[in-house]
């Protein structure tokens with residue numbers, strides 16, 4: 417069901433690789449809600465993924481750009497605004513990758529060149545996008561920028577590695593640039609902290625299946641899916657959230673406020689199932 421929340425709005429969407437990508441679901445939803453936008457990803461991802469199919473579905477084009485390269489971003493912003501015949505009302509940063517994780521380097525044995533790449537790809541790219549857009553004055557008054565993040569920025573989670581540091585930096589950039597862009601042009605910038613989700617990037621995390629299961633048990637509403645994330649992000653792009661800025665917004669079924677749940681504790685209670693006790697008030 418469409419509410420026309422983004423009718424007449426123009427945007428730029430980073431990070432749709434394949435149909436599992438959170439960025440893919442957000443693009444589909446934004447299109448459904450009446451937006452027009454340009455899609456972008458790295459040339460390699462364009463070859464490996466299916467972004468051209470998405471572009472066809474959403475009646476748009478893909479402009480290649482490596483988000484760590486300012487010259488690529490400059491070209492992207494110029495071409496995208498020309499294509500859309502106007503500036504952006506929303507920008508999605510759905511980019512994350514750790515070469516240390518890819519190469520199996522643990523947090524106490526990081527390769528520092530790879531750490532620089534993790535930070536550049538997963539966090540500083542947001543700064544580069546914002547700075548490029550600001551220099552070209554490419555985001556409209558009351559525009560909305562959203563970047564995706566994970567609770568590992570606040571709490572230590574086994575196996576998340578240097579991506580935790582990247583997410584902490586990403587969330588800091590949101591606050592620092594949010595102040596500048598907010599005071600100058602009423603542009604809001606937020607992060608959405610999403611539940612673990614089965615995607616190419618997500619599945620790279622060590623022990624991902626167990627992490628998904630644990631998060632689901634801990635969250636009173638259960639893990640949030642990529643589609644549910646798309647619904648939330650579309651509202652953040654809409655005019656209904658104009659005064660929300662510089663925030664890290666949890667979209668995680670309640671996980672981040674929990675300490676221990678019955679369903680998680682139950683892992684240690686062999687033979688005792690949630691169904692057995694859910695009507696027993698002494699267990700709530």
Ligand SMILES: NC(=O)c1ccc[n+]([C@@H]2O[C@H](COP(=O)([O-])OP(=O)(O)OC[C@H]3O[C@@H](n4cnc5c(N)ncnc54)[C@H](O)[C@@H]3O)[C@@H](O)[C@H]2O)c1
Nearest residue numbers: 431433437438461483511512564565612613615616617618
């Ligand atoms: N999957 C999860 O469990 C989860 C949970 C919370 C937050 N997130 C975040 O959501 C975002 C999207 O990830 P996803 O889970 O959809 O996985 P994904 O692998 O589908 O998306 C990651 C994207 O980053 C792009 N990318 C990598 N390097 C790039 C570069 N140099 N320039 C431009 N793009 C580049 C990839 O091509 C890909 O499209 C990431 O920021 C991720 O950290 C994911």
